[in-house]
Amino acid sequence: MKINPYLVLGVSLFLMPSLQAQVKESLKLEEAIHLAWKKNSEVSLADSKVLSKSLEVQSVKNRMYPDLKVSGQYQRLTNAKVDLQTGGSSSSTGGTPVVNQLILGQVTASLPIFSGFKLRNSVKASDHMYEAETANALQTKEDVAMRVIDYYAQLYKAQKTIDLLAENKKSAQQRVEDFIQLEKNGIIPRNDLLKAQLQVSKLQLSLDKSTSDLNTLNFELTNFLKLDPSTVVEVFESDFANFDMSGIPTSDETALGNRKDLEAVQLAQKASLDNVAIAKSGYYPTLALVGGYTTLDLKNVINVQNAINFGVGLSYDLSGILKNGTTVKLAKSKADEVKNEEKVLTDYIKIQVKRAMETYELSLKQEQVYTEAVGQATENYRIIKDKYDNGLADTNDLLEADVEQLASKINKTLSKADSIEKYYALLSASGQLNQTFNLSKI
Numbered sequence: 001m002k003i004n005p006y007l008v009l010g011v012s013l014f015l016m017p018s019l020q021a022q023v024k025e026s027l028k029l030e031e032a033i034h035l036a037w038k039k040n041s042e043v044s045l046a047d048s049k050v051l052s053k054s055l056e057v058q059s060v061k062n063r064m065y066p067d068l069k070v071s072g073q074y075q076r077l078t079n080a081k082v083d084l085q086t087g088g089s090s091s092s093t094g095g096t097p098v099v100n101q102l103i104l105g106q107v108t109a110s111l112p113i114f115s116g117f118k119l120r121n122s123v124k125a126s127d128h129m130y131e132a133e134t135a136n137a138l139q140t141k142e143d144v145a146m147r148v149i150d151y152y153a154q155l156y157k158a159q160k161t162i163d164l165l166a167e168n169k170k171s172a173q174q175r176v177e178d179f180i181q182l183e184k185n186g187i188i189p190r191n192d193l194l195k196a197q198l199q200v201s202k203l204q205l206s207l208d209k210s211t212s213d214l215n216t217l218n219f220e221l222t223n224f225l226k227l228d229p230s231t232v233v234e235v236f237e238s239d240f241a242n243f244d245m246s247g248i249p250t251s252d253e254t255a256l257g258n259r260k261d262l263e264a265v266q267l268a269q270k271a272s273l274d275n276v277a278i279a280k281s282g283y284y285p286t287l288a289l290v291g292g293y294t295t296l297d298l299k300n301v302i303n304v305q306n307a308i309n310f311g312v313g314l315s316y317d318l319s320g321i322l323k324n325g326t327t328v329k330l331a332k333s334k335a336d337e338v339k340n341e342e343k344v345l346t347d348y349i350k351i352q353v354k355r356a357m358e359t360y361e362l363s364l365k366q367e368q369v370y371t372e373a374v375g376q377a378t379e380n381y382r383i384i385k386d387k388y389d390n391g392l393a394d395t396n397d398l399l400e401a402d403v404e405q406l407a408s409k410i411n412k413t414l415s416k417a418d419s420i421e422k423y424y425a426l427l428s429a430s431g432q433l434n435q436t437f438n439l440s441k442i
Contacts, residue, residue, distance in 0.1 A: 126271075157417050
């Protein structure tokens with residue numbers, strides 16, 4: 001049979017948009033987390049804040065270097081009256097000079113020697129804030145990693161649920177076909193056929209709902225990873241099945257030593273104490289080395305060249321001694337605020353770790369129960385099916401046993417993914433998630 005080439009071209013053009021509409025992306029969980037650490041907007045914002053803090057540190061350090069300024073002026077003077085006060089005789093031996101031009105050039109330098117330890121403490125405070133911002137950035141990466149894990153777990157659950165629903169729907173449709181023949185032959189009442197058909201409809205509704213949830217989750221994940229919205233992320237089963245869960249923390253000691261948000265608050269507290277020392281510097285005078293070079297030419301009056309000066313500059317704000325007390329109290333109050341924030345966060349971390357530990361243990365127990373329930377539901381369906389075939393059970397019993405068998409399979413699959421998700425949540429609560437996924441590789 002001869003194939004029309006225009007028909008082939010038309011079919012190809014028709015299918016091309018649908019083929020291009022979805023692009024499958026195979027990403028293991030670790031690869032997705034690394035991608036999020038590189039592309040996510042929250043991580044980018046955190047890295048930008050770290051860069052800003054590093055520049056602030058350099059800006060503060062620059063204050064310790066000498067200030068060097070160069071200035072120059074050229075001015076035309078009109079009808080300037082010059083009266084030279086020389087301290088000598090008032091009589092003049094000559095006429096009044098014509099002054100119509102001024103040239104002035106200056107170079108000044110100043111090097112701070114002592115400012116009540118203000119500069120030194122300013123550098124320490126900025127260093128501590130930079131370290132705190134770095135710790136905050138690492139905590140942001142930890143939170144982003146946990147969100148990726150949540151997305152992957154939900155995607156895996158949705159995909160496995162769809163697979164199980166589709167498989168069960170196929171069996172239910174076959175049962176409907178069998179019941180149609182049995183109903184035609186008068187072996188079963190029409191009511192039983194309608195019940196079987198109703199079960200297929202319910203399965204279809206569940207399948208549509210799960211598919212919609214899967215599409216929504218996939219879009220949220222691709223948006224989170226900054227991928228093309230049409231990308232379909234394929235979750236590897238190895239990420240949520242036969243997973244080895246090791247290094248499980250058993251107390252909150254690990255969290256108190258590893259949590260980056262707690263470390264950031266502790267560093268902020270050190271910076272607040274540095275700020276108290278900075279405020280106290282107002283009680284001290286400032287001392288600096290000063291020097292300069294001046295050249296001056298006031299036409300027909302004075303000409304100064306190579307005027308070099310150097311010495312020591314001292315300043316003391318006497319009124320500030322009285323006013324500075326409030327500034328010091330304010331700095332101490334802010335330091336107390338940060339200290340209390342650390343206490344609050346420490347208590348929260350302890351509760352969070354305890355909750356994560358209990359939730360993880362519960363998920364393991366549930367997984368064991370659901371695994372046993374699969375065997376029980378399967379055996380129950382086999383027995384009911386035998387009874388139904390022998391006329392000892394009705395259609396309601398058969399369909400109910402089938403639903404229980406499907407529910408047990410779904411629960412087992414979801415419970416496995418849930419226990420792994422809770423395992424990662426426990427690692428996150430103890431501050432070990434970044435270590436698990438090798439943040440040093442980024």
